[in-house]
Amino acid sequence: xxxxxxxxxxxxxxxxxxxxxxGLKQDEYERIREILDRRPTGAELAMYSVMWSxxxxxxxxxxxxxxxxxxxxxxxxxxxxxxxxxxxVDVGQGYAVTFKVESHNHPSYIEPYQGAATGVGGIVRxxxxxxxxxxxxxxxxxxxxxxxxxxxxxxxxxxxxxxxYGNCLGLPNIGGEVVFDPCYQGNPxxxxxxVGVMKHEDIHLAKASGAGNKVILYGARTGGDGIGxxxxxxxxxxxxxxxxxxxxxxxxxxxxxxxxxxCTLEIFREDLVAGIQDLGGAGLSxxxxxxASAGSGGMRVELDTVPLRDATLSPxxxxxxxxxxxxxxxxxxxxxxxxxxxxxxxxxxATVIGEVTEGERLEIFWHGEQIVDVPPRSVxxxxxxxxxxxxxxxxxxxxxxxxxxxxxxxxxxxxxxxQILKLVASPNQASKxxxxxxxxxxxxxxxxxxxxEDSGMVRIDEETNLGVAVSTDGNGRYxxxxxxxxxxxxxxxxxxxxAASGAKPLAISDCLNFGSPEDPGVMWQFAEATRGLADxxxxxGTPVTGGNVxxxxxxxxxxxxxxxxxxxxGVIDDVTRRTPIAFAEEGQLLYLLGETREEFGGSAWSQxxxxxxxxxxxxxxxxxERLLAEILISGSRDGMIDAAHDLSDGGVVQxxxxxxxRGGRGARLxxxxxxxxxxxxxxxxxxxAIVAVPRSxxxxxxxxxxxxxxxxxxxxxxxxxxxxxxxxxxxPLSELRTAHEETVPGLLA
Amino acid sequence: MARVVVDVMLKPEILxxxxxxxxxALPRLGFQGIAxxxxxxxxxxxVEGPVDEAALARIHEMAETFLAxxxxxxxxxxxxxxxxxxxxx
Numbered sequence: 001x002x003x004x005x006x007x008x009x010x011x012x013x014x015x016x017x018x019x020x021x022x023g024l025k026q027d028e029y030e031r032i033r034e035i036l037d038r039r040p041t042g043a044e045l046a047m048y049s050v051m052w053s054x055x056x057x058x059x060x061x062x063x064x065x066x067x068x069x070x071x072x073x074x075x076x077x078x079x080x081x082x083x084x085x086x087x088x089v090d091v092g093q094g095y096a097v098t099f100k101v102e103s104h105n106h107p108s109y110i111e112p113y114q115g116a117a118t119g120v121g122g123i124v125r126x127x128x129x130x131x132x133x134x135x136x137x138x139x140x141x142x143x144x145x146x147x148x149x150x151x152x153x154x155x156x157x158x159x160x161x162x163x164x165y166g167n168c169l170g171l172p173n174i175g176g177e178v179v180f181d182p183c184y185q186g187n188p189x190x191x192x193x194x195v196g197v198m199k200h201e202d203i204h205l206a207k208a209s210g211a212g213n214k215v216i217l218y219g220a221r222t223g224g225d226g227i228g229x230x231x232x233x234x235x236x237x238x239x240x241x242x243x244x245x246x247x248x249x250x251x252x253x254x255x256x257x258x259x260x261x262x263c264t265l266e267i268f269r270e271d272l273v274a275g276i277q278d279l280g281g282a283g284l285s286x287x288x289x290x291x292a293s294a295g296s297g298g299m300r301v302e303l304d305t306v307p308l309r310d311a312t313l314s315p316x317x318x319x320x321x322x323x324x325x326x327x328x329x330x331x332x333x334x335x336x337x338x339x340x341x342x343x344x345x346x347x348x349x350a351t352v353i354g355e356v357t358e359g360e361r362l363e364i365f366w367h368g369e370q371i372v373d374v375p376p377r378s379v380x381x382x383x384x385x386x387x388x389x390x391x392x393x394x395x396x397x398x399x400x401x402x403x404x405x406x407x408x409x410x411x412x413x414x415x416x417x418x419q420i421l422k423l424v425a426s427p428n429q430a431s432k433x434x435x436x437x438x439x440x441x442x443x444x445x446x447x448x449x450x451x452x453e454d455s456g457m458v459r460i461d462e463e464t465n466l467g468v469a470v471s472t473d474g475n476g477r478y479x480x481x482x483x484x485x486x487x488x489x490x491x492x493x494x495x496x497x498x499a500a501s502g503a504k505p506l507a508i509s510d511c512l513n514f515g516s517p518e519d520p521g522v523m524w525q526f527a528e529a530t531r532g533l534a535d536x537x538x539x540x541g542t543p544v545t546g547g548n549v550x551x552x553x554x555x556x557x558x559x560x561x562x563x564x565x566x567x568x569x570g571v572i573d574d575v576t577r578r579t580p581i582a583f584a585e586e587g588q589l590l591y592l593l594g595e596t597r598e599e600f601g602g603s604a605w606s607q608x609x610x611x612x613x614x615x616x617x618x619x620x621x622x623x624x625e626r627l628l629a630e631i632l633i634s635g636s637r638d639g640m641i642d643a644a645h646d647l648s649d650g651g652v653v654q655x656x657x658x659x660x661x662r663g664g665r666g667a668r669l670x671x672x673x674x675x676x677x678x679x680x681x682x683x684x685x686x687x688x689a690i691v692a693v694p695r696s697x698x699x700x701x702x703x704x705x706x707x708x709x710x711x712x713x714x715x716x717x718x719x720x721x722x723x724x725x726x727x728x729x730x731x732p733l734s735e736l737r738t739a740h741e742e743t744v745p746g747l748l749a
Numbered sequence: 750m751a752r753v754v755v756d757v758m759l760k761p762e763i764l765x766x767x768x769x770x771x772x773x774a775l776p777r778l779g780f781q782g783i784a785x786x787x788x789x790x791x792x793x794x795x796v797e798g799p800v801d802e803a804a805l806a807r808i809h810e811m812a813e814t815f816l817a818x819x820x821x822x823x824x825x826x827x828x829x830x831x832x833x834x835x836x837x838x
Binding site for chain 1: 759761762763764765766769770773816820821
């Protein structure tokens with residue numbers, strides 16, 4: 001095949017090009033021709049097609065995502081906002097924390113182990129590129145029905161991949177979620193979050209400025225990983241026989257990544273980089289164009305200097321390759337030798353592949369011939385923007401009218417007991433220990449809290465005991481009933497979880513998993529969810545620092561439930577003050593904070609007992625969430641509460657069962673005045689938590705709640721070895737433990 | 750009893766961290782001149798009854814669905830002649 005140079009492209013304007021096969025639309029291809037004032041070369045077409053894809057350009061979502069910036073609350077803690085590899089938050093004592101959640105959904109469906117493993121690898125490099133040492137990971141996961149045969153294929157692979165990669169890196173996995181729902185059949189959601197820590201002065205940004213600075217590619221060699229559709233370009237003809245497509249699967253090498261982490265941190269310590277970027281989706285196309293675009297604009301790259309694993313790769317394929325464990329740095333000429341020396345020490349291959357130039361063009365050469373000559377902004381930041389039509393689906397009204405509060409309730413105490421046992425044993429409410437036990441939660445020795453606690457918490461300073469807590473939450477059932485409220489509930493739950501563990505919520509990252517943006521109904525869900533999140537962030541004072549959008553999660557015409565997953569990061573000055581969920585001290589008093597209404601729409605009870613989804617999700621009161629969080633944090637700091645558990649799906653009974661099993665103690669509960677046992681135990685009203693208060697602190701605690709106007713109702717005491725609801729039923733802990741802990745291994749082991 | 754061998758290798762374009770680790774170790778141990786190493790798996794199946802077309806079809810299916818992960822691996826099925834079994838090539 002003759003090389004498609006810039007010169008050649010200018011001379012052959014009419015050559016047919018496989019823009020359609022690369023996923024570009026006619027008008028997008030026309031626009032590329034307009035920008036370049038000629039047809040693109042094969043390499044340029046490859047770059048534009050991948051950078052203008054939904055995944056890289058956010059072309060359908062960015063008109064809505066803008067709100068996260070426009071409505072961002074004033075927040076002194078935010079050091080780096082949305083738009084960089086990850087946001088950075090000030091947590092005090094000179095420390096900054098960066099965190100981000102991303103999706104790796106589709107790759108994990110195709111090849112569960114490698115898809116999930118490289119998902120972890122990718123988010124870890126994002127955090128590393130900000131200048132931070134990665135300290136913990138978390139994984140919010142969604143699968144199809146727990147008893148579906150394909151779940152048995154996908155889930156063990158995903159869990160092994162997360163565990164394998166994270167354990168090899170020596171990063172504790174401190175939490176996440178596992179949710180089963182038939183809507184994720186064929187579209188599992190594998191989201192991955194990483195937290196990193198640095199000192200303020202160590203923050204690094206992705207930009208290439210300073211003409212003459214060298215561009216260094218370091219890490220693994222480039223191979224044919226994840227090239228997918230672009231191989232059509234490597235073929236001379238695009239006739240019906242078609243080229244042999246290379247696979248889209250990337251394989252990770254966590255030991256290479258570990259070297260990359262240590263090598264990069266040493267390079268940061270010696271202050272050798274002017275700009276840095278990890279290589280993820282779209283590989284070198286993305287790294288070179290984004291670095292150049294964020295800098296002064298000019299960059300020249302000699303593509304044939306890129307170290308290859310497979311010598312037969314075409315330049316287009318090298319530009320598109322998603323080989324893992326690679327980074328790209330911009331380095332002043334005087335620092336290059338030292339940079340390469342450090343890489344050699346860590347056994348990391350490093351190559352100068354180009355330099356920053358005076359001009360405003362990204363120019364790429366292949367054995368001396370120019371194959372790319374583009375304005376980098378047009379590739380990286382000025383891709384297409386779509387104002388996709390959106391409309392409330394016509395089924396939404398009927399769904400909301402199908403009121404879950406009208407479902408048949410248990411007729412007597414025996415039936416209530418039976419339904420509660422069924423609930424705590426259902427796959428979504430059951431213990432996920434079988435899954436999380438496959439991850440190393442304690443490596444590095446800084447883990448304070450991990451699954452099944454409300455949030456994961458790690459210590460970041462051994463001297464002062466400063467720590468951070470993170471929780472990820474999302475409820476697709478709530479969001480399906482009302483995407484605006486559902487997104488706010490995801491944020492509220494995550495916020496509440498962080499506060500329940502004693503940490504002060506500071507900022508959020510979100511992973512927005514939706515169906516096809518070309519469906520106006522899905523686009524409406526997306527618009528509503530982003531609006532809901534942005535509005536809620538304003539009230540809670542927690543800015544969105546970054547995140548990721550995953551669209552096209554659907555099979556045929558059927559989209560997944562809209563699933564905004566929200567990660568909230570909080571700070572705690574002294575991790576020894578953290579609040580666990582365990583009810584451990586006999587005689588302590590149990591208080592229910594917040595108000596309980598009859599709210600069963602989208603509830604776990606309606607799913608488990610009636611296989612029903614309808615009505616409205618619980619109401620959101622963000623001012624109340626804020627107050628509740630303040631009480632939980634004060635209570636923890638001042639030693640007034642010894643245990644706390646947020647209330648969400650499954651309501652009071654779910655939380656009590658988890659806390660009792662965690663602490664190995666029973667609880668005697670009394671149904672409060674004005675509530676019936678069923679509503680008390682199973683309603684999912686938001687803005688609530690259960691706390692265990694030592695008797696000596698009762699007065700001080702209730703005084704504080706009273707003074708600040710937070711309803712606090714005494715509902716029982718930690719006692720015995722059963723969960724007993726007076727006048728209703730009693731279930732021994734042993735029976736609850738069997739029900740709660742044997743489900744998941746029974747289905748999947 | 751006849752023996753059927755299924756060789757499973759990562760597809761050529763897929764990264765092989767194990768093979769790379771072996772390759773990097775070789776020069777350190779004084780073995781020069783090896784440009785690349787790829788590591789695979791070999792299954793030796795002792796077949797009950799004749800190795801006819803039906804048996805091979807069954808083994809092929811077995812390899813495709815269980816022994817190999819065909820998303821990232823290729824496999825080859827070979828019948829080993831009893832006379833040559835155990836000989837090294």
